[in-house]
Amino acid sequence: MKRFFLAITCSLCFGVVAQKVRVGASYTYLYAGQWDKAIQTYNFSRPFLTKPQPLLIHSAGVSGTYFFGDDNEKMLKHGIRLSYNYARSTAENTNFTNILQLHLLTPGYVMHWKIGEKALYAEASVSVLTSGLFRQVNSEPVSDDDTPVRAFGIGGLIEAEFGYRKLFPAKNSIDPFVSVGYAPYLFSRNSEAVLNQTSGLTGRNWTGLLQLKVGVQFTFGVL
Amino acid sequence: MNRRLFLKNTTLVSIGGLLLPSILTTNCRKEQLLEDVDYDGKVIIIGAGVAGLYAAYLLKSKGVDVLVLEASGSHGGRMGKIPGFADFPIDSGAQWLHGRNNILGDLIQQTNTTVTLDDSDLFYWFNNQLVTSLPQDTAIFEGEDLPDISFKDYAIQKGLGAEYQYIVENLAGDQGASAATLSVYWNNKEEENWVSGDDDFKFKETFFDFIDTQIASKVTDIIQYNTPVTAINYAQDTILVSDLNGGTHQADKVIITVPITQLKANKIQFSPALPAEKTDAFSKIGMGAGMKVFLKFSTKFYDENIIGGSVCAAYADESVGKTGNDNILLAFIMGVQAENLTALGSDSAITTALLQELDAMYSGQATANFIASQVENWTTKPYIEGAYGYSTVGMGDVRKTAASQVDNKLFFAGEAMNVNGHHQTVHGAVETGYREVINLLKTVQK
Numbered sequence: 108m109k110r111f112f113l114a115i116t117c118s119l120c121f122g123v124v125a126q127k128v129r130v131g132a133s134y135t136y137l138y139a140g141q142w143d144k145a146i147q148t149y150n151f152s153r154p155f156l157t158k159p160q161p162l163l164i165h166s167a168g169v170s171g172t173y174f175f176g177d178d179n180e181k182m183l184k185h186g187i188r189l190s191y192n193y194a195r196s197t198a199e200n201t202n203f204t205n206i207l208q209l210h211l212l213t214p215g216y217v218m219h220w221k222i223g224e225k226a227l228y229a230e231a232s233v234s235v236l237t238s239g240l241f242r243q244v245n246s247e248p249v250s251d252d253d254t255p256v257r258a259f260g261i262g263g264l265i266e267a268e269f270g271y272r273k274l275f276p277a278k279n280s281i282d283p284f285v286s287v288g289y290a291p292y293l294f295s296r297n298s299e300a301v302l303n304q305t306s307g308l309t310g311r312n313w314t315g316l317l318q319l320k321v322g323v324q325f326t327f328g329v330l
Numbered sequence: 331m332n333r334r335l336f337l338k339n340t341t342l343v344s345i346g347g348l349l350l351p352s353i354l355t356t357n358c359r360k361e362q363l364l365e366d367v368d369y370d371g372k373v374i375i376i377g378a379g380v381a382g383l384y385a386a387y388l389l390k391s392k393g394v395d396v397l398v399l400e401a402s403g404s405h406g407g408r409m410g411k412i413p414g415f416a417d418f419p420i421d422s423g424a425q426w427l428h429g430r431n432n433i434l435g436d437l438i439q440q441t442n443t444t445v446t447l448d449d450s451d452l453f454y455w456f457n458n459q460l461v462t463s464l465p466q467d468t469a470i471f472e473g474e475d476l477p478d479i480s481f482k483d484y485a486i487q488k489g490l491g492a493e494y495q496y497i498v499e500n501l502a503g504d505q506g507a508s509a510a511t512l513s514v515y516w517n518n519k520e521e522e523n524w525v526s527g528d529d530d531f532k533f534k535e536t537f538f539d540f541i542d543t544q545i546a547s548k549v550t551d552i553i554q555y556n557t558p559v560t561a562i563n564y565a566q567d568t569i570l571v572s573d574l575n576g577g578t579h580q581a582d583k584v585i586i587t588v589p590i591t592q593l594k595a596n597k598i599q600f601s602p603a604l605p606a607e608k609t610d611a612f613s614k615i616g617m618g619a620g621m622k623v624f625l626k627f628s629t630k631f632y633d634e635n636i637i638g639g640s641v642c643a644a645y646a647d648e649s650v651g652k653t654g655n656d657n658i659l660l661a662f663i664m665g666v667q668a669e670n671l672t673a674l675g676s677d678s679a680i681t682t683a684l685l686q687e688l689d690a691m692y693s694g695q696a697t698a699n700f701i702a703s704q705v706e707n708w709t710t711k712p713y714i715e716g717a718y719g720y721s722t723v724g725m726g727d728v729r730k731t732a733a734s735q736v737d738n739k740l741f742f743a744g745e746a747m748n749v750n751g752h753h754q755t756v757h758g759a760v761e762t763g764y765r766e767v768i769n770l771l772k773t774v775q776k
């Protein structure tokens with residue numbers, strides 16, 4: 108966990124000193140069918156918990172992108188990006204507060220196009236999506252024999268992003284954007300153990316992960 | 331709003347509607363599966379063990395008309411309580427919660443139930459001596475590339491000599507089996523799915539009390555006791571369930587939770603007959619003999635756990651995790667050892683055999699300090715007739731077939747029908763209870 112934040116902080120600091128670096132913050136709407144099923148099964152099976160566990164839907168994230176080359180006239184640029192997203196689901200019941208935490212770390216490769224002479228741009232990216240899923244009950248990480256119960260996953264994310272560049276001040280820009288991404292995503296058998304304390308009850312251990320993102324980025328240097 | 335503005339707005343809304351996937355609309359992402367259960371059919375559950383009780387609790391809480399038919403005069407099945415034998419409460423059947431990362435772990439937390447970790451010390455009866463460790467590693471029954479042969483044969487293959495016979499018998503006994511019948515391969519393969527944790531917990535009261543208070547008490551009004559089901563006719567839309575008392579009950583769906591021994595022995599006649607692959611699957615799931623004998627002594631001369639006896643491969647100090655002064659030693663006897671003791675024919679003969687073994691281990695102190703015994707033989711209990719389901723040699727991946735529904739009318743739950751490695755346990759039985767309620771309700775979802 109500390110390493111995640113270190114990586115993010117490094118990329119942010121890097122942005123401040125380097126040219127053609129972009130940092131951003133975003134809100135992501137997540138949809139992973141198998142996880143929904145696992146949490147829905149958890150809720151259905153526990154009538155003794157009055158408040159249902161919310162699905163893992165809303166996540167907040169930060170990202171840092173570095174673009175290669177200095178030629179501002181080029182319509183197509185390449186870069187690398189590291190994003191981090193965090194989603195949380197909390198259900199507070201009497202004596203029993205259950206928290207699910209999802210961390211997503213996504214290193215990837217980005218292609219950036221200027222759209223005509225307008226301040227619009229489009230981006231396509233392919234990334235590796237890695238995740239860690241954790242559970243806490245009453246503020247304590249759920250563990251077995253002192254080993255935390257957690258699950259990991261990996262997938263390939265393809266994303267398309269559309270944004271608008273607003274110069275701020277002349278040599279930098281603020282870019283509001285929307286993006287849509289899809290990742291066929293393989294998660295460890297333990298995922299259901301975290302989500303509903305079984306394995307294989309809701310079926311296969313892969314899911315399609317859909318991400319709809321809105322956010323804003325700050326670009327140091329004109330792309 | 332003028333017409334142009336109206337058209338512009340509605341166009342935007344419809345484009346938005348097209349672009350936004352349906353998943354964004356909250357309706358499609360319900361937090362609860364089958365959120366609006368609206369089933370007016372009748373469900374009969376056969377068996378008031380923990381699987382049946384949980385299924386009944388869930389269906390009742392969803393407003394479904396449900397009746398539980400139980401063969402015996404009480405609920406709980408392989409869970410029960412022995413009153414008065416000791417100055418602390420004792421479970422006659424299941425007593426340890428195996429891991430807390432499961433639905434019962436959540437219920438324990440939510441209800442503030444006191445459980446304690448049982449990490450009591452192990453002693454081995456090895457080469458006629460009590461020792462704290464064994465010369466050879468016996469953790470050979472898990473890992474990669476294991477063969478589909480018995481624990482007994484594999485132990486020999488791996489060089490564990492005759493002196494390890496009852497150590498291995500204890501490992502198989504843990505799985506409710508004899509070393510000669512438990513498959514190394516299938517046992518390991520099924521155990522790989524185990525996710526509930528490796529710690530064992532004991533209840534301050536009893537496991538039975540916990541299930542009784544938290545689950546059974548919510549459904550006792552819909553249990554019909556002393557009603558052994560003998561036949562199920564599911565040829566028509568309405569299912570006819572006949573019992574030994576001559577009663578017939580009508581239902582639209584039936585959940586069968588009886589122990590696998592009862593299904594293997596065709597104690598319930600199905601008409602039409604169940605598919606052959608299903609009955610074949612039943613026959614491949616093992617369920618061996620099992621008993622618990624509680625021995626009361628005037629002093630505590632014994633160790634917390636004694637593994638490897640030839641009469642009983644696992645003794646455990648029953649007072650661990652309990653508050654009381656009585657000295658109770660549990661003899662946990664499974665598989666071939668339970669068969670041998672059952673063959674002795676009486677509780678007193680069983681007690682004598684155990685005391686003789688303990689005398690050998692503790693220089694005659696068992697007989698000298700003996701006060702009383704209580705034998706709970708699950709092998710001879712009607713409608714149970716064994717301990718719990720185990721993985722036999724050559725079993726194959728049959729549990730899914732055994733547990734599959736028939737004609738959208740018959741649903742199979744119970745410990746042995748757990749397909750995710752939690753068979754043999756109370757929480758595993760509960761999981762099958764709610765799994766089958768979900769499967770049942772999915773068949774009637776509007």
Ligand SMILES: Cc1cc2nc3c(=O)[nH]c(=O)nc-3n(C[C@H](O)[C@H](O)[C@H](O)COP(=O)(O)OP(=O)(O)OC[C@H]3O[C@@H](n4cnc5c(N)ncnc54)[C@H](O)[C@@H]3O)c2cc1C
Nearest residue numbers: 377379380381401407408424425426559744745754755756
């Ligand atoms: C000695 C022993 C120790 C155990 N220790 C543990 C432990 O420490 N921890 C653990 O997790 N698990 C333990 N288990 C296993 C655990 O008890 C079972 O997995 C669990 O209780 C099974 O529940 P069930 O509902 O599937 O079946 P059952 O409890 O067997 O319930 C089935 C019910 O069906 C009824 N029935 C049968 N036939 C008919 C019929 N024809 N008509 C109507 N009703 C019928 C029976 O009377 C019974 O009430 C132990 C089991 C034994 C025997």
